[in-house]
Amino acid sequence: MNKGRRMGKDGNATVMLRKISRLAHRHFRFMEVCGTHTVSIFRSGIRSLLPEEIELVSGPGCPVCVTPVGEIDRAISMAASEDVTLLTFGDLMRVPGTYSSLSQERAMGRDIRVITSPLDALEVAVREPERRIIFFGVGFETTSPAIAAAVKEAKTRGISNFYLISSQRLIPPAMKALLSSGNVKIDGFILPGHVSVIIGREPYSFISSEFSLTGVITGFEALDILEGIYMLLCQYNEGRSEIEIQYKRAVRKEGNPLALKIMNEVFKPVSARWRGLGMIPESGIVLREELKEMDAAEVFNVPYEDRPDPPGCLCGEILQGFKSPPECPLFGTRCVPQDPVGPCMVSSEGSCAAFYKYGG
Amino acid sequence: MKEKNILLAHGAGGKLSHDIVTKLFLPFLENELLSALDDSAVIPIERSRLAFTTDSYVVKPLFFPGGDIGRLSICGTVNDLAMVGARPLGISASFILEEGLSMEILERVLSSIKNAAMEADVMVVAGDTKVVEHGAAEGLFITTSGVGIVLEGVDIKSSRATPGDVIIISGSIGDHEIGILLARGEFSLKGEIKSDCAPLNNLVQKMLKECPEIHVMRDPTRGGLGTVLWEIANASDVGVVVDEEKIIVSEEVRGVCDLLGFDPYYLANEGKLVAFVPREDAERVLEVMKTDPLGRESVIIGKVVDENRRKVLLKTHIGGHRILEPLSSVQFPRIC
Amino acid sequence: MCLGVPGNIVSIEGNSADVNFGGITRRVSLMLCPDVEVGDYVLVHVGFAIQRLEKEDALETLRLFEEFKKGQYE
Numbered sequence: 001m002n003k004g005r006r007m008g009k010d011g012n013a014t015v016m017l018r019k020i021s022r023l024a025h026r027h028f029r030f031m032e033v034c035g036t037h038t039v040s041i042f043r044s045g046i047r048s049l050l051p052e053e054i055e056l057v058s059g060p061g062c063p064v065c066v067t068p069v070g071e072i073d074r075a076i077s078m079a080a081s082e083d084v085t086l087l088t089f090g091d092l093m094r095v096p097g098t099y100s101s102l103s104q105e106r107a108m109g110r111d112i113r114v115i116t117s118p119l120d121a122l123e124v125a126v127r128e129p130e131r132r133i134i135f136f137g138v139g140f141e142t143t144s145p146a147i148a149a150a151v152k153e154a155k156t157r158g159i160s161n162f163y164l165i166s167s168q169r170l171i172p173p174a175m176k177a178l179l180s181s182g183n184v185k186i187d188g189f190i191l192p193g194h195v196s197v198i199i200g201r202e203p204y205s206f207i208s209s210e211f212s213l214t215g216v217i218t219g220f221e222a223l224d225i226l227e228g229i230y231m232l233l234c235q236y237n238e239g240r241s242e243i244e245i246q247y248k249r250a251v252r253k254e255g256n257p258l259a260l261k262i263m264n265e266v267f268k269p270v271s272a273r274w275r276g277l278g279m280i281p282e283s284g285i286v287l288r289e290e291l292k293e294m295d296a297a298e299v300f301n302v303p304y305e306d307r308p309d310p311p312g313c314l315c316g317e318i319l320q321g322f323k324s325p326p327e328c329p330l331f332g333t334r335c336v337p338q339d340p341v342g343p344c345m346v347s348s349e350g351s352c353a354a355f356y357k358y359g360g
Numbered sequence: 361m362k363e364k365n366i367l368l369a370h371g372a373g374g375k376l377s378h379d380i381v382t383k384l385f386l387p388f389l390e391n392e393l394l395s396a397l398d399d400s401a402v403i404p405i406e407r408s409r410l411a412f413t414t415d416s417y418v419v420k421p422l423f424f425p426g427g428d429i430g431r432l433s434i435c436g437t438v439n440d441l442a443m444v445g446a447r448p449l450g451i452s453a454s455f456i457l458e459e460g461l462s463m464e465i466l467e468r469v470l471s472s473i474k475n476a477a478m479e480a481d482v483m484v485v486a487g488d489t490k491v492v493e494h495g496a497a498e499g500l501f502i503t504t505s506g507v508g509i510v511l512e513g514v515d516i517k518s519s520r521a522t523p524g525d526v527i528i529i530s531g532s533i534g535d536h537e538i539g540i541l542l543a544r545g546e547f548s549l550k551g552e553i554k555s556d557c558a559p560l561n562n563l564v565q566k567m568l569k570e571c572p573e574i575h576v577m578r579d580p581t582r583g584g585l586g587t588v589l590w591e592i593a594n595a596s597d598v599g600v601v602v603d604e605e606k607i608i609v610s611e612e613v614r615g616v617c618d619l620l621g622f623d624p625y626y627l628a629n630e631g632k633l634v635a636f637v638p639r640e641d642a643e644r645v646l647e648v649m650k651t652d653p654l655g656r657e658s659v660i661i662g663k664v665v666d667e668n669r670r671k672v673l674l675k676t677h678i679g680g681h682r683i684l685e686p687l688s689s690v691q692f693p694r695i696c
Numbered sequence: 697m698c699l700g701v702p703g704n705i706v707s708i709e710g711n712s713a714d715v716n717f718g719g720i721t722r723r724v725s726l727m728l729c730p731d732v733e734v735g736d737y738v739l740v741h742v743g744f745a746i747q748r749l750e751k752e753d754a755l756e757t758l759r760l761f762e763e764f765k766k767g768q769y770e
Contacts, residue, residue: 013678036696036698043623045680063696089742090621090692103690107367116547116620116693117743119725139742142698143695146744149727194698197739197747220700222678249753250700250739256747259728337688338375339362357685542720548743551720615718618701619740695742696698 016226017049023233024053029185030232031321033171034192035062035350036220042354044222054229057321058351060174061192063138063167064091065319065343065350066274069307071167072097075136076105077302078165084300085111085128087121088136094346098307102136118150125154125162134296138167142194144285145259148266151287151294163296166286169272171195172203173283179211184321188214188232190225193247198263200255201243208241219247266291275309275343276316315342318351325355332356373582373628374687378591397595398518399443399578402510409510411446413437417502422465424543426536426554427630429502430472435559435630436581437506438480442564443577443633445516446508451477452486453504458497469500480559482506511565513572520575521596525664526642528635530563530649531556531657532608533585534627538616547620547693553612558631563652567635570648576636579629586625587686588634589672600672602662602684621694625674626687636664700741702749705734715740 032038038058041047047056060066072095079086079102086102093103093114106112111131115121121135137147147168154162171192178184191204196217207215214235218228228246235242245251263285272284287295297304309316313335314328325331325344335341337353344350361383369376386395393401400413417433427435433453441448453473457466477484539555541547560579568574576596580588585607593600609617609624617624631654637645642660649655672684703715708726715724715738722743729738729745737753738745 034698043676043682044678045674045676045682046678048680048682049678089695091694091696093692094689103367103369104363104365107365114692116695117725119743120548139695140698142700142741142746145728145746146725146742149725149744153727192698194700194739194741194746197700222676226678249749249756250702250747252747256728258730259746262728337685338369338379357683357688548723549720550722553720611718612720615701615720618699619717619720619722621699694699 013223013226016223016230020054020226020230020233021051023230023237024051027053027055028187028233028236029055029057030188030190030229031057031059031186032190033059033061033175034195035065036194037190037192037218037225038062038351038354040220040222041225042357044225046222046225050229057186057324058318059321060178060274060277060319061140061171061195062344062350063140063169064095064346065315066169066276067092067095067138067167067343068273068275069098069309070305072101073307074302074304075165076100076102078134078296078300079105079110079112081132083130083132084134085113085124085131086134086136087113087115087124089116089138090114092136092138094340095343096340096346118147119153122150122154122157122159122162125159129161132161132163134163134165134300136165136167140169140171140192140195141198141263144168144267145198145256145263148263151266151291152262154294155291163294163299164287165296166267168267168285169274170269170283170285172199172206173280174274174277176206177277177280177283178320179207179213186213186321188216188235190228190232191215191217191243193217193219193224193251196245196247196251196255198256198259200251201245201253204243208243212241214241215243217243217245217247217251219250276319310341313342315344318344325352328352369689371582372687372690373584374587374626374689376689377583378686396517396519399440400446400506400508402444411441411444411508411510412505413440414503414505415440417504418498419540420498421543422469422499424540424555426539427557428469428472429500430469431476432557432630433502433504434473434476434480434482435557437504438482438559438561439579441506441508442561443516443579444510445514445564445568445574445577446510447565448480448482448506448508448561450483450485451504451506453484453502454488455490456497456501456503457489457491458499459491459494461499465499476559480561511568511572514568514574516574516577518576518578518592518595521592521598521600521636521664522575522638523598523664523666524639525575525636526639526660527600527602527662527664528637528642528646528649528658529585529607529661530560530633530655532610532613533580533629533632534609534613534617534624536630537627538613541616549616549619551612551616553610556629556631558654560631560633560654563649563654564633566648566652567645571637571641571645573638573641574635574645575638577633579633581630582628583687584626584628585634586623586672586684589684590686592636593672594670597669599665599668599670600662601665601675602672603675604677606659606661608657608659622691625684626691698741700739700746702737702739704737705732708732708734713745715745
């Protein structure tokens with residue numbers, strides 16, 4: 001085993017925490033972009049162990065959190081048709097729309113089902129040809145190639161009752177918008193491990209080249225995250241600002257070129273609305289022209305309507321790292337996991353849910 | 361309560377289930393026996409105490425590795441009685457049968473009930489059947505009631521956890537719920553996990569013989585270990601601290617949890633118990649549990665403290681801590 | 697944002713594979729990661745293999761998953 005690439009004797013959490021403490025000579029604010037990192041951090045209890053000087057804030061990499069209310073409402077409207085089966089990943093089921101959620105709509109009798117792979121949607125479409133199957137596709141670059149592959153498969157097999165709501169978003173443009181706004185005070189990024197498996201290291205280079213900030217592509221185990229934080233601190237200590245890969249065992253510099261190719265064959269980038277962040281150019285993806293017959297937004301005549309966020313809800317500021325969950329007036333009182341107001345509380349990886357469940 | 365209609369989440373065993381009981385049912389049905397919300401009601405009769413419980417079984421599929429709806433109905437009822445320290449006297453079972461259900465399936469269920477009852481040394485002493493139209497019962501529903509006599513000298517309640525108590529669990533968590541999930545054939549997953557469905561009354565008998573002073577016992581069914589620990593911490597107004605490294609999750613259960621994003625602390629178990637035992641008795645109770653086939657993997661997982669009352673603190677594998685809240689809703693499989 | 701789990705390929709049929717995760721088997725698509733063989737380790741997300749892992753790397757992840765059993769990775 002090549003210990004040089006591995007944790008080696010530093011693989012012990014206690015040792016890693018000690019090294020972090022030694023380097024944390026001032027206050028550092030790092031953003032974990034990815035919601036799965038937020039959950040890992042809380043579940044492993046890392047926050048309770050990090051020195052006070054290290055502050056971790058959660059970023060917008062929670063697809064459920066950044067999906068605008070209007071998109072939930074639109075999906076609910078589409079599911080209202082008698083012959084429609086709406087398929088979604090479980091993550092979206094409890095996100096509140098303006099009046100209802102997918103979970104509540106299912107309780108009222110709508111045909112809404114949870115799937116765990118985009119290919120499941122094709123199987124349902126083939127098994128139930130009399131129904132129109134709409135797949136509510138959310139996710140970032142980790143998930144989009146899989147959705148693209150399913151769309152290609154649908155086209156190849158001539159599955160004509162399969163439609164896609166493409167609510168997918170891209171991470172680097174959102175990060176660029178965040179940094180360009182000048183509002184965000186961050187010293188470095190814990191970059192998403194699995195998005196990076198697909199896109200590699202290059203798309204993040206603007207973080208160091210344009211903004212002189214550091215970023216470390218990090219895995220999801222507790223020791224991965226600790227090592228990622230340590231690597232960020234080392235960069236500061238050594239006066240570097242680079243994009244490094246901690247999650248070497250899964251992330252290659254070039255990402256997964258085939259996955260990217262398939263994604264680009266099927267989808268093209270467009271401006272997209274992010275809850276809390278507003279419109280960000282080239283940050284969402286939709287089906288290309290030649291696949292428009294599968295685009296639910298085109299086929300089902302339900303226009304997207306911009307809907308306001310619930311009053312008092314601070315999800316927007318929390319997603320950008322300005323505020324932390326306890327600063328929201330609704331946190332823990334009006335807004336709790338079993339009765340959430342905003343998506344940050346619904347999503348298992350939303351900052352508020354994680355804070356409520358694991359922190360404090 | 362905010363909801364205008366029943367959601368699946370109301371049946372998940374977590375916070376919404378708790379809310380519907382405390383905010384909807386109790387206001388109508390409230391009395392001191394019911395309001396304790398223990399696994400069985402304990403009714404003083406003459407010089408004894410009667411334990412009385414009821415349950416319904418609606419599991420799909422009807423048959424799964426490790427058990428079936430029949431076995432589950434006996435074990436679940438027996439366990440509710442055992443959790444208040446009662447020796448089961450008798451069970452009633454009423455069957456709602458869907459028109460079209462095959463006799464062969466019904467025979468298999470009844471045979472399983474017979475075997476489970478023998479294993480638990482209990483009799484089904486009353487029964488009823490009704491038939492409903494096709495589509496109204498998913499094959500078969502079973503509702504049971506169970507009565508038992510609480511062993512003398514025993515006083516087991518969720519509100520009796522005391523600082524210093526040691527917390528023991530009788531084995532691994534998550535096997536039942538994951539066993540059912542796999543048996544449903546959903547999510548293209550295949551595995552060998554079996555439900556742990558089993559009657560715990562013999563194990564409990566041994567434990568109480570060794571230590572009649574046991575303060576709390578609960579079986580972590582729907583809502584899982586996390587929810588049960590939270591309920592006890594709140595009923596007793598104490599703090600609970602448990603050690604992640606001591607809690608056993610089998611490799612297969614962990615595999616499914618990793619794949620679907622489930623948290624094992626909230627998965628249902630049907631053949632495990634959690635006991636809060638006075639410190640001085642803990643080692644002896646643990647040893648006695650290990651002599652029983654259903655307690656071989658028993659382990660001390662934590663203790664009761666005076667600090668952080670009404671909170672359950674989980675010490676994580678890297679030495680940090682996280683707070684275990686009760687399950688808030690149904691766990692949906694997630695991708696993120 | 698993304699649950700990705702390493703597993704090893706038990707069998708391949710066309711462009712899908714049965715992948716083993718600690719005793720659990722799942723059908724996984726190889727459309728995004730076709731250059732694999734039986735015995736290889738892959739990282740799986742939403743039922744797709746998204747990267748082939750060197751065996752040592754996969755075992756490392758699995759070892760980290762299990763680090764709590766020992767409290768220290770060696």
